Amino acid sequence: MRTREEMKAALRAEAEAVIEELLDQVEGEEPTLAELEDIVLKLRKRLGERMGKVVIEGQEATQPVKRPRCPGCGEKMRYKGMKPVTAESRLGALGLERAYYYCDRCESGLFPPE
Secondary structure, eight states, X not given: OOOHHHHHHHHHHHHHHHHHHHHHHHTTOXXXXXXXXXXXXXXXXXXXXXXXXXXXXXXOOXXXXXXXXXXXXXXXXXXXXXXXXXXXXXTEEEEEEEEEEEETTTTEEEOOOO
């Protein structure tokens, strides 16, 4: 789990990147109010997605202590490492890395909720 200071630094970096994008897009331009609103709304969405990802990944344990049981057969599942997964959220699609488990008996896998 990330410390508060590590998460603050990651959040600042994401905000600064979006600020740079905004300034790059309007530098030397004179956008109308509607064009500026479109740019800001798009960047606001991107920043929200990035901030959500930082906080969620900061809370994510690399491997939950208790192995989950397979929903199909009830056997304990085997940890297969961190795998990329896209989580749909109200912020948008968040590309995350989550602990992935596999059932040798059922040959199925899952990302357990935490």
